Amino acid sequence: MAVAALDTEFANTLSTSLGGAEISGLTRLSGGASRETSRFVADGRPLVVQRQRAGDVRDMMIEARVVAAAGEAGVPVPNLLAAEQNDDGSCFMVVEAIDGETIARKIQRDDEYAEARAVIPAQLGTALAAVHRIEPVTGLESVDQIEHYTTVMDELVESGAGGPQPMLELVRRWLIDHRPPPVDPVVVHGDFRLGNLIVDRNGLSAVIDWELAHLGDPMEDLGWLCVKAWRFGQPPPVGGLGEYEQLFEAYEAAAGVRVDPDVVRWWEVMGTWKWAVMCSLQASVHLTGSVRSHELAAIGRRVCESEHDLFLALEGRW
Amino acid sequence: MSLHGSPTSAELIESVREWLERDVMAATEGRLRFHARVAANVLATVERELAMGAEQEEEHKARLATLGMDDDAQLAAAIRNGDLDDRLDEVRDVVRADVAARLAVANPKYVS
Numbered sequence: 001m002a003v004a005a006l007d008t009e010f011a012n013t014l015s016t017s018l019g020g021a022e023i024s025g026l027t028r029l030s031g032g033a034s035r036e037t038s039r040f041v042a043d044g045r046p047l048v049v050q051r052q053r054a055g056d057v058r059d060m061m062i063e064a065r066v067v068a069a070a071g072e073a074g075v076p077v078p079n080l081l082a083a084e085q086n087d088d089g090s091c092f093m094v095v096e097a098i099d100g101e102t103i104a105r106k107i108q109r110d111d112e113y114a115e116a117r118a119v120i121p122a123q124l125g126t127a128l129a130a131v132h133r134i135e136p137v138t139g140l141e142s143v144d145q146i147e148h149y150t151t152v153m154d155e156l157v158e159s160g161a162g163g164p165q166p167m168l169e170l171v172r173r174w175l176i177d178h179r180p181p182p183v184d185p186v187v188v189h190g191d192f193r194l195g196n197l198i199v200d201r202n203g204l205s206a207v208i209d210w211e212l213a214h215l216g217d218p219m220e221d222l223g224w225l226c227v228k229a230w231r232f233g234q235p236p237p238v239g240g241l242g243e244y245e246q247l248f249e250a251y252e253a254a255a256g257v258r259v260d261p262d263v264v265r266w267w268e269v270m271g272t273w274k275w276a277v278m279c280s281l282q283a284s285v286h287l288t289g290s291v292r293s294h295e296l297a298a299i300g301r302r303v304c305e306s307e308h309d310l311f312l313a314l315e316g317r318w
Numbered sequence: 319m320s321l322h323g324s325p326t327s328a329e330l331i332e333s334v335r336e337w338l339e340r341d342v343m344a345a346t347e348g349r350l351r352f353h354a355r356v357a358a359n360v361l362a363t364v365e366r367e368l369a370m371g372a373e374q375e376e377e378h379k380a381r382l383a384t385l386g387m388d389d390d391a392q393l394a395a396a397i398r399n400g401d402l403d404d405r406l407d408e409v410r411d412v413v414r415a416d417v418a419a420r421l422a423v424a425n426p427k428y429v430s
Contacts, residue, residue, distance in 0.1 A: 157391075163391075164389075164391040164395070165394060166390055166393040166394045166413050167413045167416070167417055169393075169394045169397035169398050170397055170406075170409065170413060172398070173397065173398075294353070294356060294357055294360055295356050298356055298360050298363075301363060301424040301425075302424065303420075304417055304424050304425075305421065305424070305425060307420070307421075308417055308421055308428065308429065318406075318410065
C-alpha cells in the first residue's frame with residue numbers, strides 16, 4: 001500500500017479512537033526499527049502519536065498505563081488521550097503535544113534557556129521524587145540490570161555482531177562486588193536524561209519516553225541522569241547543567257529520604273557500563289541488517305568512550 | 319608499491335572525507351548535514367586505523383601475551399571466570415592501554 005493510503009487509513013483509526021475528531025497534518029517526527037513518532041492535529045488540537053509495530057519486545061500498553069499513573073502521581077507528563085492495541089499486536093498511544101525543547105545542546109547553550117538552566121537540576125530532583133511515588137501498574141517488571149545487560153553482551157558475541165569486551169567484564173565484576181544493598185522496588189523511569197525531557201524557558205515542562213520504565217532501585221534514575229554521555233560534553237555532572245548537591249537536596253526535600261552519594265555513583269558506573277553495551281547493541285542493529293545506517297554503525301566505535309569514562313569513574317575505587 | 323598502486327586506500331578515503339567536509343556539509347542542513355558529518359568522522363576513523371592499526375595490533379598481542387592470553391575472547395572469559403583474580407592490577411593496565419589505543423583511532427579528541 002502506498003504511504004499516502006497508509007496514512008489515510010491510520011488517520012481514520014486515530015479519528016475513531018478520538019471520538020470522531022477531524023485529523024489533519026499527520027507528520028512523522030522520528031522513527032526506528034519498531035517505533036515511530038508523529039505529530040498531528042485533531043479538531044485543532046496538536047497531539048503526538050507513537051506507533052509500535054507488531055513483535056516488539058516492549059509493550060506499549062504498559063508504557064501508556066505508566067504515563068497515566070505518572071500524571072496522577074504529580075510527575076509533569078503529557079496527558080494521555082488514547083492507547084490501543086490491534087489484533088496483530090501493533091499498538092499506538094496518543095498524548096497531547098507539549099511545546100518546548102528536547103535537544104540537549106540547545107538546552108545547554110541557547111540564551112533562551114539561561115534561566116531554565118539555573119533551576120533544572122533541582123526540578124529534576126523534585127520530578128524524580130514524584131516518579132518514585134508512582135503507583136506500580138500491571139505488567140511492570142523488576143529487571144536485574146547486571147543480569148539483563150550481561151545477557152545482551154553475550155548474545156552480541158554469539159551473533160558475531162559484537163566482540164568480547166575485557167573492560168566491560170572487569171567493570172561487571174566491580175559492579176557485582178560493590179552492589180548496593182537491595183531496597184524495596186519502586187517505579188523507575190529507566191531513561192531519565194536530557195533528550196527525554198521537554199524544557200521551556202521556565203525549566204522542566206514534561207518527562208517523556210517512558211518505554212524503559214520498570215521496577216527497581218530509585219537511585220538508578222539519579223545515577224543514569226549523571227552518566228557522562230548524558231552531560232553532552234559539558235562538565236557539570238547533572239545533565240551537564242548542575243552539581244550533584246542540587247539534585248540530591250531537591251530529591252531529599254521532595255522524597256523525604258536521604259540520598260547516599262556512593263549508591264548514586266554505583267548506579268552511574270552501572271549506567272556507563274550499560275551505555276557501552278547499548279552502543280554495541282545499536283551497531284548490531286545495522287550489522288544484522290534490520291536497519292542499515294552508518295550512524296548506527298559509527299556508534300559501535302563509541303564503546304571505547306564509555307570504557308575511558310569507566311576508568312575515570314573507578315579511579316581509586318577498584 | 320602495492321598491487322593497487324596510487325592512490326592508496328587511505329588516500330582514496332581521505333579524498334571522500336574532504337569532499338564530505340568541504341562540499342556536502344556546506345550544501346546541506348539539518349539531519350542530512352548531521353549525517354554527512356557522521357560520515358566524515360567515520361572515514362577519519364578508518365584513516366587513523368589504516369595509519370596506526372597494524373602497529374597497535376602488535377602491541378595489543380604483546381600485552382595479552384604478558385597475561386598468557388591469545389586474544390580478547392580468552393581475556394574476557396578469564397576475567398569473568400575469576401581465573402585472573404590474583405593479577406587484576408596487571409589486567410587493568412593491559413585493558414587501560416587497549417582502551418587508549420581504541421580511543422586514539424575512534425575519537426582522539428575525547429580525552430582532552
